[in-house]
């Protein structure tokens with residue numbers, strides 16, 4: 201009978217043997233392997249410690265390579281650092297695909313039952329898998345009239361949160377932003393019976409999100425990832441109850457389509473609720489921290505803040521006869537180029553977007569790098585999105601005017617080149633996997649910023665703008681959500697004291713002219 205130490209030694213020998221075997225089987229044409237300071241397990245430990253931003257850190261460290269390999273023992277990760285190789289990945293989108301990750305997400309994050317997983321992979325009458333049908337079914341619901349209706353509701357809900365700041369005082373700014381975005385986004389999606397209205401369910405989702413990486417590791421999740429596991433199961437119960445009470449029948453086109461398509465294909469309500477629990481990763485996990493960083497990066501630059509206030513005052517603020525101050529979202533979109541540009545520059549500099557593809561068949565990229573089936577390709581924005589060959593000599597600077605077109609009505613941007621450069625801006629993904637929720641998120645974030653900037657002065661407690669640390673366990677978010685509180689003092693601005701405020705949404709004007717990768 202073997203004792204524990206013998207079993208451990210045997211295990212170690214097996215892993216070492218496997219590593220040596222893989223090292224020897226590394227083809228000379230594959231991207232070069234970069235070593236870690238800790239032999240064998242180093243990259244795996246790095247990934248668990250830093251989350252997905254580890255890929256970006258490695259890409260910066262090894263920036264001399266256009267592409268390199270990280271050995272994670274059971275899978276190789278090909279890290280791309282060159283915009284031209286990103287284009288190669290796009291050209292091979294049938295071989296380098298995102299779809300296996302949807303399956304991974306449904307299994308590991310949502311905990312879908314095996315029959316439902318099989319159903320998702322099955323080809324439907326459309327010729328696509330049910331996975332793809334659900335995804336394609338969502339796209340039109342985040343545009344046009346469906347988007348207008350969501351925006352109407354979202355903006356009505358956002359305003360009271362901003363009004364609340366009128367009483368002044370000290371708040372945790374990320375907590376406030378996250379709560380406002382959660383309420384406004386989920387209500388506009390789920391309608392009157394929105395399960396997230398219950399504070400316990402809102403908390404359940406953020407527990408699920410904040411402790412996701414140990415849940416995905418799936419090693420005794422009840423012990424190692426208890427908050428995420430409990431949060432997810434409570435959220436699923438609430439969503440199942442929502443469907444059983446017919447909540448989706450009076451919701452957005454988005455929520456309705458996400459129920460109807462799998463239901464028509466025969467999926468159980470429980471499994472649809474499981475799938476829907478992961479929708480909030482799209483709806484909330486990036487928008488909430490993105491809104492926080494946009495607030496932070498604008499309020500911490502007093503000159504920029506003043507310029508944005510001036511732009512909003514001149515072009516998007518309407519004072520009604522009864523004295524109500526109205527901010528028109530369509531005007532923010534069409535006539536506030538500095539604000540739109542600043543928003544994108546903040547996403548460029550803050551995002552740790554790491555677009556991911558699965559290698560489904562051996563393929564050459566850049567005419568000399570062999571990618572082998574079963575491995576994974578990652579494209580970290582933090583390195584590619586900062587390259588000087590894409591952004592010029594100011595690549596590392598924060599330039600709020602970077603995304604302004606040369607014709608923009610703003611003196612400081614005269615003579616600038618057109619900022620749209622393929623392959624460099626990845627905060628909303630890399631074609632063909634582009635975020636369908638970007639217009640909804642942009643309206644929400646810009647509305648929040650415009651009104652908060654006009655009405656309030658905000659200063660950090662202690663007077664220092666020091667970035668709060670990011671939560672590496674929230675691995676679905678590319679916007680580095682803070683893991684610690686960031687307390688600020690809020691004071692209503694004298695100029696608008698005692699005035700009432702509102703937003704306006706104009707139909708057909710909800711699509712933003714954003715740069716995409």
Ligand code: HEM
Nearest residue numbers: 482483486487490553555556627628629633635636637641
């Ligand atoms: C500032 C906020 C947001 C950011 C920065 C963002 C970013 C992204 C990125 C980078 C991707 C591509 C992922 C990849 O290639 O691995 C993506 C995909 C996606 N996003 Fe967003 N997102 C935001 C808000 C939203 C919202 C509000 C929704 C829903 C209403 C949403 C729904 C989705 C969906 C469904 C996908 C998958 C698309 C596909 O597989 O083709 N996102 N998002």
